Amino acid sequence: MKKAALDFVAGGGLIERRSFLRSGLGFTVASMMGALPVAHAGAATPGVAAQPSSRPVTPLDHPIGAQLPAWMKTAGGADVAYGMPSPHEKLVVRKAKEDAPQNAGFAVWHTPIETQRGIVTPSGLHFSVHHNGIPDIDPQRHQLIIHGLVERPLRFDMERLLRYPMISNIQFLECSGNTAANAMSPFARDDSCQDLFGQVSCAEWTGIPLSTLLREAGVKSSAKWVIAEGADGGSHTRSLPLSKLMDDAIIAIYQNGERLRASQGYPMRLFVPGWEGNVNVKWLHRLEVTDGPAHTKDESGLYSEVLSNGDIERFTFHMDVKSVITHPSGNQVLPEAKGFYEISGLAWSGYGKIRKVEVSADNGKTWAGARLHGPVLDKALTRFSIPWRWDGSSTTLLSRATDEHGRTQLNRNQWKRKYAMHSFNHYNAVQAWKINRNGKVENTYA
Amino acid sequence: MRKFNVLAVALGWVALMNLAWAQIPAPSFGVPLSDAEIKQFSITVFPDGRNLPEGRGSVSQGRTLFQNQCAVCHGANGIEGPSARLAGSDGFFSISDPLRFMRIRKYPLLVLSVGAQWPYATSIFDYVRRAMPHYAPKSLKNEEVYALTAYILHLNELLAKDAVLDRDTLPTVVMPGLSRTVSGWPEKNSPNPEMAQ
Numbered sequence: 001m002k003k004a005a006l007d008f009v010a011g012g013g014l015i016e017r018r019s020f021l022r023s024g025l026g027f028t029v030a031s032m033m034g035a036l037p038v039a040h041a042g043a044a045t046p047g048v049a050a051q052p053s054s055r056p057v058t059p060l061d062h063p064i065g066a067q068l069p070a071w072m073k074t075a076g077g078a079d080v081a082y083g084m085p086s087p088h089e090k091l092v093v094r095k096a097k098e099d100a101p102q103n104a105g106f107a108v109w110h111t112p113i114e115t116q117r118g119i120v121t122p123s124g125l126h127f128s129v130h131h132n133g134i135p136d137i138d139p140q141r142h143q144l145i146i147h148g149l150v151e152r153p154l155r156f157d158m159e160r161l162l163r164y165p166m167i168s169n170i171q172f173l174e175c176s177g178n179t180a181a182n183a184m185s186p187f188a189r190d191d192s193c194q195d196l197f198g199q200v201s202c203a204e205w206t207g208i209p210l211s212t213l214l215r216e217a218g219v220k221s222s223a224k225w226v227i228a229e230g231a232d233g234g235s236h237t238r239s240l241p242l243s244k245l246m247d248d249a250i251i252a253i254y255q256n257g258e259r260l261r262a263s264q265g266y267p268m269r270l271f272v273p274g275w276e277g278n279v280n281v282k283w284l285h286r287l288e289v290t291d292g293p294a295h296t297k298d299e300s301g302l303y304s305e306v307l308s309n310g311d312i313e314r315f316t317f318h319m320d321v322k323s324v325i326t327h328p329s330g331n332q333v334l335p336e337a338k339g340f341y342e343i344s345g346l347a348w349s350g351y352g353k354i355r356k357v358e359v360s361a362d363n364g365k366t367w368a369g370a371r372l373h374g375p376v377l378d379k380a381l382t383r384f385s386i387p388w389r390w391d392g393s394s395t396t397l398l399s400r401a402t403d404e405h406g407r408t409q410l411n412r413n414q415w416k417r418k419y420a421m422h423s424f425n426h427y428n429a430v431q432a433w434k435i436n437r438n439g440k441v442e443n444t445y446a
Numbered sequence: 447m448r449k450f451n452v453l454a455v456a457l458g459w460v461a462l463m464n465l466a467w468a469q470i471p472a473p474s475f476g477v478p479l480s481d482a483e484i485k486q487f488s489i490t491v492f493p494d495g496r497n498l499p500e501g502r503g504s505v506s507q508g509r510t511l512f513q514n515q516c517a518v519c520h521g522a523n524g525i526e527g528p529s530a531r532l533a534g535s536d537g538f539f540s541i542s543d544p545l546r547f548m549r550i551r552k553y554p555l556l557v558l559s560v561g562a563q564w565p566y567a568t569s570i571f572d573y574v575r576r577a578m579p580h581y582a583p584k585s586l587k588n589e590e591v592y593a594l595t596a597y598i599l600h601l602n603e604l605l606a607k608d609a610v611l612d613r614d615t616l617p618t619v620v621m622p623g624l625s626r627t628v629s630g631w632p633e634k635n636s637p638n639p640e641m642a643q
Contacts (some may be wrong), residue, residue, distance in 0.1 A: 106529075132580065145484075145487060147484045155476065155479045156477070164475065216476050227490050233577070233580075233584075234580070288490060294491070296490075296572065297573040301558050301559075301560060307628070310626060311628045312563055312623060313628050314627060314628070314629055314630060316631075420537065421538060422537045422538050422557040
C-alpha cells in the first residue's frame, strides 16, 4: 500500500481526518482494534484477505468444503418470529445499578453505550429508570384523560388515539442523574462508560403531538402548567410548563418503529424532547391542566439540585450540552501501543443541534475539531470521530461539545463550583479518559 | 377560448375542493369525560391544600402505622434506608447523625431528606396516598395518610407529638425546604425565550 504522509491537527497524535482517509491507514485500523470494535468493513484490508499459508494444499478433486468452517457446509437454521441479537453478542446487555434501593421497585438499568455505533439505541438496550416497577397494562382498558383548566374534559382509548396524525423524531432521552458518580464521588471511580454514562439513549419516537389533544380539549387562558401522571403502581407524576408541551411534546406510542416496550411506557408515554428523563412520564394516563405546579415527590426531592449556597433549584428541565468518547472508554484496553485508532463518541444537547465537538489527546493542552457524522439532528445523539495515533505514552482524552446556541461544556471543577458537594443531577462536565502506558483506559478527573 | 374554459372550470373545482376541505374539522376523537370520572382519578393535592380530602390523623396513630408498614424500607427512625431518608438535614455529613456517611456509601440516595428539602407538606400526603407503601400502593385510608404525614412531620420536629392533621392544618405547616427554594423555570438564559412564559 502506498503510504501517504499524515497531518497531525493537535497534540497527542490527533490526525487530520482527510489525510487519514487519503493515506489508506483508515482501513487498516479494523484489523488492529481487537478489543475496540470498529466498523470499516468492506474495505480491502491487508491481513484479512490473505489466508494462512501453513495450511496443506487441497488436491483439486477433494470436496471444496474440506478446509471450511462448519457453517459453510450445513443447511442453515430456521428463522424465528421475532429476531434477537446473535448469541455471540450476549455480553451486550443492559446493567442494573445496584446502589439504588432495589427493594422499593426503584430500578436503574444502564445502556451499554460503548458498544453502540451510529446514533440509534436498540429498543431492548434503551436505558430505563423505574420508581415503581413495570406495570402490566392491558391496552384495551388503558385510557388517557385530560381535565382541569380545559373547556372539554376528554378521555381517549388506544383505538381512538391511533387514528390521529402522528409525527416521528429521532431524539435522545437522558436521566438527569446520568454520570452522577462523577458529580458526587470525591475520587474518579474506575468504571466503564456503561456504568458512568449509561443513562442516555436515542430512539425514533412516534406519536401524537400533545398540542393536538390539548387544543381539542380547549385549554383555558388561565392555564400555565400540566400535571402528567402514569398508570403505574406509584402513579408517577411530574408538573410541566404548558408552553413546552404545546411546543414539541408528543404522546409517544412507537419506539424505533414498533410499539413501546413495557419498560418504556407501553402503551404510551409522554415524550418531552431534550428534557430530563423523569418528566417523560411512562404509562401515561392522566393530564391535569392547572395554573401552577403540584410540587410532586420527584420535583420536591430527587429531581432538584442543591446549589453551592444551599439553595434548592427546582424545575431544571433541560438536559444541557454534553459529550463522551465511547471508543475508547473506561475499562477498555488499547491492544497496541503506537497504533492507529479511531476516537469516536456521542454528543447531545437538550437545547437543539450539536454544532461542534472538539477532542484533546493531551489532557486539554491542544484541541482539534472532530468530524460530525450525519444526520445531525435536533435534540438527538450525534456521532463524532477523529483519527488518532497513540504514541504509547500515558495521556488523557477529552471531548467538549458545543451546541447551535453556543452552549458548551464546563470542566469538572467549574461544574462543581455551582453545586453543593452532594448534588449530582444534570452533570455535564467534560469527560476525561486516562490512557495508561499499558493501554488500559480509566475514568479520571481532568 | 375552449382551453380557457377548461382552465377556469379546473380552477373553480380546485377552489371548491379547498373550501370543502377547510370545512372539515380537525380530527377530534376524544370522548367527553364526566365529573364522576374526573373525581375518581383526580388525586393530585396542591401546595395550597386544594383537593385534600376529609378526615384527620394524629402523630401517635402515624407512629404505629409507620412501624408496621414503613420502617422495613425507611428504617425505624426514617433515616436508615435503604429507601429515601424522611427526616433530618440533607448532605453527606451530620453532627446529629454521625453514621450517615457510612449509610450513604451503600445507599447514595440517603443524601437527600424529605424533611429538609421538600417545600410543601401537602406533597407528603399526595405521595403517600398514591404510592405508599410500595408493596401495596393506594391501600391506605385518607385518615391513615393524614396520620403518616403527621408522623413524618413530627420526625422532623415540625409537629408536636400530640398534633392532629386535617385538610385545614396540613397546608399551614411551613417546610424548611421552602425558604431554600429557587425555581429553574422559566430559565434566565434560555435560548428559547418565547417558551419561557
